[in-house]
Amino acid sequence: MQSDRLTSNNTRVIQEQLSNSSDFQTHDLTAGNRHFRLYYLNTMIEYAIVQEHIIRPLLVHTDVDIREAVSVLHASETELLTDAITAVIEGKTVVQIEGETTLYIYGTALNKERSINVPVNERVLRGSNEALIENLETNLNLMRKLIATPDLVVKYYHLGRRSNTKIAILYLNSIVNEQIVQELDRRMNSIDIDYVEAPGFIQELVEEKSFSLFPQMLVTERPDRVRSYLMDGKVAILTSGSPDSLILPVSFWAFFQSPDDYQINWLLGSTFRILRVFCFIIAISLPGAYVAMVTFDPRILPFEIALTLQSSMQFIAFPAVLEAISMLLILEILREATIRLPSPIGQTIGVVGGIVIGTVVVQSNLVSNTMVVVVAFTGLASFIIPSYEMSSAARLLPYPFIFMSAILGLIGLEFAYLFVLAHLSRLHMMGVPYFYSGLNAGSIRDTLFRAPLWRLKTRAKESLTRNKVRIRNPRGWEK
Template sequence: MAESHDEFLSSDLTENLKIIDEKMKLTADLKRRKLMFHDKTLFILYLDTITDKESIELHIINPINKQESDSIEKTLGAIQFSIMTTFKDISTSLAEGNSILLTENSNIAYSITTSADENRSVEESVNEKVTMGAHDSFVESAATNISLLRKRLRTPDFKVEYHTYGPETNVQVAICYLDSKVNPNVLQSIKSRLDKIKDNDLLNSRQIQETLEDFPYSPFPQSLRTERPDRAVFNLLNGNTVIFLNHEPSALVTPISFYSFLRSPEDYNSRWFVNFFYYCLRLLAFILSVTLPAFYIAVNAYHSSILPVSTFYTLKLSVLNVPFHPFVEAIMMQIVLELLKEASVRLPSAVAQTIGTVGAIVIGSAIVQTNFISNTMVVVIAITAVSSFIIPNGEMSTSMRLMSFPLIFLAAMFGFIGIAFGLMVYTTHLVKLTSAGKAYVEAPNIIQSFFSRKNGKGQDANALE
């Protein structure tokens, strides 16, 4: 029965300590402290890298030294603890940041919550800025994030479920929803999908996103990643589910509709016509960022006859001295743009301003003066880029910009016909997509959704966020 001997605590204190040491692989940050309690020897074990030493001092060592009560349970009364009997539980508990209290001649151990949460304080959102509305954003702790939601949703209907995934990482995943509003079938499918990642090591929220999405190979994100509590709450009220991964400063919202990616939380703080205007602007931006370069190439290379004579001459003067096919021009310019954008993201903010100057002067005017790329092409690509930057969600914005490449190619091959076929395939793809079983794109029902907003129902036909 060597196994059971290994598995359960014995009454031999030194033997127990030895086995725990072995289980923790003799790690250097495992500390132990010896104490006396009513003539019995006690040992406290903890990993000093992740425990709150003050809490150990205050809640464990002080009461034990004072010897206020006879039993250990009563002495520890003020702090949360649980009783453990197996070495496996103990080592897991130690790894989570708890302290283990071992007593002489006893085959049980106390696991006391002393983990130190090194948290960033709640700050303003970096990636989803607004001018009006709340400025708080999620941090790298699921508990803090849920507290931000609870602050806004003071109802018993708000339910949180914790699950732990990953054999090595043991990451906590919190599923939050409003019990009365969520669709039970959708919730069930979300849970069963999450269970599929049981065996993989969960580290970042992309992994959750992949398992939750019906079409993980699609270029369009089918779950919304947001840093803003107000946005998460809005979705909760619409019956969607919000998922937090501990140590990730963002919430995953699912199911979600395509239109939600075109909305910013700020919209709901604006007057209805401002709201409507910006929504339409973003729809336009979506269409422009996908089709504009392709359209320009088609006009330039195939269908310049659709231009009136005056416009035609302006265009031809601009491209007269450029030695490249407009397709090559567009691809070059798009790549330059992506390079500039990526460089400015990676550089520290003080240096990043230089990229702006380099982009504007070197790329902007010099490339035109050397006749590598025509003026009009620079304008077209710039408008495309700005349109895609308008989209409030970073993931969607990048997807949109990249979606213009296949269309550019088709336009260079077949002109407008290529664009028509490309858009046909794009539409079909978008219509085909589902997010947690719900349609991703419905026929636009803009007017209805704005009326229901005015009535303060908070819910609309399209779940337009």
């Protein structure tokens, strides 16, 4: 009677902890002289596993210990109801034997996940066509296959009091800087939040400068890219429910690198990387430079160009600063519309809306032809940046440049550049400089441009790695 009361009390406690959920089920069975009760959520378990590997062995092997009878790979024991409740929520089946206080936990979770597909946000011409998915175990499987070494360390965290989100941190033990791992561990363990929506939540909760427009962690969905950064001594953060990985610490220049840079000739790779940096400068300052020259300093332009600008702005009622801000806002509205609408409609709205609005605003003398060209070029320059986070920063930075140029002309533009450079120079991530570390003699070979692979003998200094040598004898065939 006491054991029956214990089993009933356990059922009641688990039911109450699960807020009396209707999908919580118990199953009683008798095998020989033993009575079993199974606890599970019927929406989370694989019925075939429960039937074939738990119930059937218990009914057949009536005189065998449950540890020998049940053949489930993930099995554990506990005497705590809190552990049993957590296991039930995770899709496991808990078995209790009448007369015993030990609870047996078996992994029977139903796994429903999408197949590994091609990267959507980081398409490249050459390289792997596999992308991370929302299942953490599958992502770790991909990384283990790409980095087949016992040196790869995986550490688990559970964040969120209510969501209990599972997070994994990956690094190569013999390469990574121990202080960076310890500092990240301290920050992760200090997070106290109800639920975690990764990777955005983790990025904001871990980074040092929360009010900076510049991303301080690199987000990628490509396993091969995660592997390359791990090989450089960096740390990767993978989260259950997210197809993205966070990489840290990274420098400002990492956001202009693409996997394609290392799959083509180094001269072409360097050219494209310099082009991205140049386009970033164009994206943040071209509208401001236009406003400064038109409003304050038209005399620095060649005479023919000044006449062209004067003729295009002859009947424009709005000042140049309002032209620039309004056209940039229209560009952002069109971009958001193409993203939020379904794909076929979004592409149509983007093309037709851009043509119609551009034609109408010019013909109605609200905006000059030159301003339309400037804004269009600014938008294209921001889209060439490989990182979505850095591209978003490049779309917001033109506004302070425009305001400074409208107030002080080219001097204001120079002040805006100084403010941005000073801010970048002050940024750190895990004690690693964000900007100027990529401009020293040892790192510039793989930041501003891409040197030949046989010249990249050491890892980037920004990682502060213990093992700095990456290539020992790259062209040993040459005698």
